Amino acid sequence: MFEGIQRSLGEALKKLRGRGRITEANIRESMREVRKALLEADVNFNVVNDFIQRVTEKSVGQEVLRSLDPSEQIVNIVYQELIALMGPVDHRIPLAKDRPTVIMLCGLQGSGKTTTAGKLALMLRQQGRKPLLVAADLQRPAAIDQLKILGEQIHVPVYSEYPSDPVTVCRNGVAHAKKMLLDTVILDTAGRLHIDDALIDELRRIDKQVRPDSVFFVCDAMTGQDAVNSAKAFNEALDLNGVILTKLDGDARGGAALSIKEVTKVPIKFIGVGEKLEALEPFHPERMAQRIIGQGDLMGLIEKVAQVQQQISEEELRAQQEKLKKGLITLDDFRKQFEQIKKLGMKDLIQRLPGMDKMLPENEDPESALRRIQGMIDSMTKEERQNPDIIDLSRRRRIAAGSGVQPHEVKQFLAQFDQVRTLMKQMASMSLWQRLKMMTGLGQAGAFLPGSPILQKNKIGTGHRKSAKERAEERKKKKKKKR
Amino acid sequence: MGIRGFFSRLKQGLARTRSVFTGIAQLFGLRGRVDQAFLDTLERQLYLADVGADATQEIVESVRRAFLDKEITGDVESFVKAKLRDLLTGPSPGLNFQPSGPTVVMVAGVNGSGKTTSIAKLAKMCQDQGKKVLVAACDTFRAAAVEQLTIWCQRLGCDIVKSQQGSDPASVAHDACEKAKARGYDVVIVDTAGRLHTQTHLMRELEKIRRVLSKQIEGAPHETLLVIDATTGQNAIQQAELFSKSVQCTGIILTKLDGTAKGGAIFAIKRRLNLPVKFVGVGEQIDDLEPFDPETYVAALFETA
Numbered sequence: 093m094f095e096g097i098q099r100s101l102g103e104a105l106k107k108l109r110g111r112g113r114i115t116e117a118n119i120r121e122s123m124r125e126v127r128k129a130l131l132e133a134d135v136n137f138n139v140v141n142d143f144i145q146r147v148t149e150k151s152v153g154q155e156v157l158r159s160l161d162p163s164e165q166i167v168n169i170v171y172q173e174l175i176a177l178m179g180p181v182d183h184r185i186p187l188a189k190d191r192p193t194v195i196m197l198c199g200l201q202g203s204g205k206t207t208t209a210g211k212l213a214l215m216l217r218q219q220g221r222k223p224l225l226v227a228a229d230l231q232r233p234a235a236i237d238q239l240k241i242l243g244e245q246i247h248v249p250v251y252s253e254y255p256s257d258p259v260t261v262c263r264n265g266v267a268h269a270k271k272m273l274l275d276t277v278i279l280d281t282a283g284r285l286h287i288d289d290a291l292i293d294e295l296r297r298i299d300k301q302v303r304p305d306s307v308f309f310v311c312d313a314m315t316g317q318d319a320v321n322s323a324k325a326f327n328e329a330l331d332l333n334g335v336i337l338t339k340l341d342g343d344a345r346g347g348a349a350l351s352i353k354e355v356t357k358v359p360i361k362f363i364g365v366g367e368k369l370e371a372l373e374p375f376h377p378e379r380m381a382q383r384i385i386g387q388g389d390l391m392g393l394i395e396k397v398a399q400v401q402q403q404i405s406e407e408e409l410r411a412q413q414e415k416l417k418k419g420l421i422t423l424d425d426f427r428k429q430f431e432q433i434k435k436l437g438m439k440d441l442i443q444r445l446p447g448m449d450k451m452l453p454e455n456e457d458p459e460s461a462l463r464r465i466q467g468m469i470d471s472m473t474k475e476e477r478q479n480p481d482i483i484d485l486s487r488r489r490r491i492a493a494g495s496g497v498q499p500h501e502v503k504q505f506l507a508q509f510d511q512v513r514t515l516m517k518q519m520a521s522m523s524l525w526q527r528l529k530m531m532t533g534l535g536q537a538g539a540f541l542p543g544s545p546i547l548q549k550n551k552i553g554t555g556h557r558k559s560a561k562e563r564a565e566e567r568k569k570k571k572k573k574k575r
Numbered sequence: 576m577g578i579r580g581f582f583s584r585l586k587q588g589l590a591r592t593r594s595v596f597t598g599i600a601q602l603f604g605l606r607g608r609v610d611q612a613f614l615d616t617l618e619r620q621l622y623l624a625d626v627g628a629d630a631t632q633e634i635v636e637s638v639r640r641a642f643l644d645k646e647i648t649g650d651v652e653s654f655v656k657a658k659l660r661d662l663l664t665g666p667s668p669g670l671n672f673q674p675s676g677p678t679v680v681m682v683a684g685v686n687g688s689g690k691t692t693s694i695a696k697l698a699k700m701c702q703d704q705g706k707k708v709l710v711a712a713c714d715t716f717r718a719a720a721v722e723q724l725t726i727w728c729q730r731l732g733c734d735i736v737k738s739q740q741g742s743d744p745a746s747v748a749h750d751a752c753e754k755a756k757a758r759g760y761d762v763v764i765v766d767t768a769g770r771l772h773t774q775t776h777l778m779r780e781l782e783k784i785r786r787v788l789s790k791q792i793e794g795a796p797h798e799t800l801l802v803i804d805a806t807t808g809q810n811a812i813q814q815a816e817l818f819s820k821s822v823q824c825t826g827i828i829l830t831k832l833d834g835t836a837k838g839g840a841i842f843a844i845k846r847r848l849n850l851p852v853k854f855v856g857v858g859e860q861i862d863d864l865e866p867f868d869p870e871t872y873v874a875a876l877f878e879t880a
Contacts, residue, residue, distance in 0.1 A: 316836070
């Protein structure tokens with residue numbers, strides 16, 4: 093998310109960063125590039141121009157130019173303005189006391205309303221509320237079925253009736269919630285192109301009759317300049333309380349995120365970042381701005397780690413810690429750790445660690461590298477996983493054949509594992525913060541990339557080629573030493 | 576349907592598109608010189624239509640060079656029109672039907688771009704041309720996607736091959752090909768699950784479907800259409816790029832052109848990938864799919880309301 097904007101903005105700002113003296117001309121030149129970066133990211137044309145004007149005005153001020161480090165000052169101005177553009181945000185969903193809280197979702201066709209309704213319901217359920225999903229989309233064939241299946245997956249009841257009228261469905265849905273003692277109702281309305289007066293009128297009627305406590309506009313992050321138009325139209329018709337931005341897990345540059353708040357003054361509350369139903373996050377403008385500027389998002393990362401750790405039992409965690417301390421970690425444990433990293437989402441993880449994203453080669457997909465390693469571990473016998481030292485050439489060949497890699501890759505990985513094991517022993521005694529710092533350093537050294545040069549020791553020739561017998565003996569010695 | 580019918584329908588569909596581009600038409604109504612203010616307005620309008628930085632700058636620059644300090648007359652209008660048209664493709668020949676054996680059309684796109692609806696429209700269009708159509712419901716991922724397609728097929732009265740939710744989409748594709756060959760269908764339209772182009776494993780699944788198709792039927796898929804939502808901004812270019820890379824798209828279906836969006840990204844897609852728009856979706860009715868014609872497209876853009 094935001095990679096494109098990050099990269100080109102970074103480029104533009106980098107030109108400023110290196111300079112000791114900055115002139116007005118320098119600033120104007122780099123602002124032109126910032127402008128192009130924002131436009132390429134689908135930020136609304138008018139918003140871009142205002143933004144650039146504000147930043148330029150503040151930057152050419154005499155104080156900035158005369159300060160000790162003018163370029164950092166300007167980067168800071170951009171950062172502050174970005175936050176101002178997107179924030180502030182309040183993530184609470186107000187709860188009504190004596191009746192069910194009603195949340196209405198609206199948006200264009202295909203923006204992801206139904207999926208978001210499911211995600212929102214799951215999030216509320218995890219917060220201890222009792223949500224009800226109401227299928228008020230009677231337009232699209234099978235929309236009701238989709239919501240029902242989602243409801244089953246997340247164990248949230250779904251109210252529907254067919255054939256019927258959307259307004260009636262909503263009204264009856266709220267009544268049903270009252271009867272069943274459910275405290276939050278989520279209305280999934282039909283998607284529409286907002287020029288359609290009949291459908292807007294239908295939404296207005298639902299609004300009037302059911303009186304939702306919050307109305308959220310669901311918007312596809314890939315939307316171009318039109319995002320602002322549709323947000324405006326929905327806001328005029330319904331008076332929106334918040335925006336939920338979806339599909340941010342793609343490579344959308346998220347320009348809509350930067351524009352909607354500015355034009356409609358409606359804040360973005362949540363963002364959808366994945367296909368899985370847990371993938372709804374509160375939107376934090378500061379963190380987003382940090383990411384755009386290229387400073388990572390450590391706070392977000394820590395929260396996410398905590399969330400995943402909740403899913404692992406205490407006991408398992410303690411057992412793992414013990415093993416780590418003693419340096420007894422096996423390939424089995426290693427694989428388990430991978431599963432956890434996978435839950436976090438490798439790409440997301442990397443983006444949040446400052447500096448890490450630059451360390452990845454453009455074409456290398458970290459997830460596929462992870463999967464390759466997983467394949468190697470899966471192709472080993474139980475014994476081999478417990479004690480990788482027994483892996484010799486023929487075992488290596490078998491593992492390579494089983495996981496579809498080259499034998500030398502297996503060797504590389506095992507050597508890396510050996511080093512990681514030592515590192516982990518060291519890390520076990522550190523605080524979380526120290527660990528994170530170390531991880532960042534390691535990442536920059538390329539420790540997470542199989543086959544990276546840093547962790548590989550160069551072979552030094554001895555001038556003597558060992559015979560098979562000698563090699564076998566050496567292995568035996570090594571084994572003895574281990575014991 | 577005659578050309579006239581098409582023209583007026585596209586005009587209707589583009590009514591909104593036009594309202595943005597009328598800004599340009601109004602530009603031409605201005606009297607005076609081609610100065611910086613004129614160029615700025617032109618640039619603004621193109622950006623607002625999602626035409627994108629590169630294409631916009633190219634158009635604006637060439638207008639500047641050709642007309643700077645000249646009176647604004649009809650010439651500028653036809654020049655800009657011609658420039659826009661040149662950046663698009665020739666008229667769409669429609670689907671490329673095979674002389675014998677079933678023609679396989681694979682349809683792909685990101686989530687919510689309108690694949691399933693476009694497939695229904697495409698099936699109808701083929702039926703109208705007297706073809707026997709089979710639809711393969713390979714979207715086995717999204718809840719109720721198969722149901723949605725089944726409902727459409729019942730309305731159209733065409734046959735469908737489907738399987739359980741969560742089953743392997745490539746196996747559905749395989750079965751559809753078998754059936755099409757055995758029963759002599761003319762066209763097989765393959766629906767696929769929406770996927771973001773950045774999810775490599777899902778893109779590989781798509782490649783697998785394509786591979787299965789090509790093994791079953793010689794030269795299949797004969798058409799691979801990418802469905803792009805007209806409201807999408809510059810991200811459409813990435814979509815086109817990555818989908819083309821994995822399944823070699825042969826054309827684009829531009830949907831939701833009846834909204835306020837302009838679909839200007841097609842300029843950049845043509846420019847970079849030489850991928851033509853084949854069809855446009857201009858409404859919610861089953862007939863609202865038209866072959867793309869740049870002449871009409873650009874002309875309709877400049878019609879004054």
